[in-house]
Amino acid sequence: MEEVAVSGTILSLKSRNKQQFFQVHYKLSFYKLARYR
Structure with a gap:
């Protein structure tokens, strides 16, 4: 439950x-996709 609370705070x-x-x-997502291809 703590993880969810922290994620909510960050969001x-x-x-x-x-x-x-x-x-x-x-x-970042595009960079990761480009790297893993």
Whole structure:
């Protein structure tokens, strides 16, 4: 249950900077996909 609470807190913090968060998130995901191919 603690993990869920921490995740929720992190999400609420990041939602303030949602655009930046998603930009970083997608860049990281794309980078990981490119690496593992």
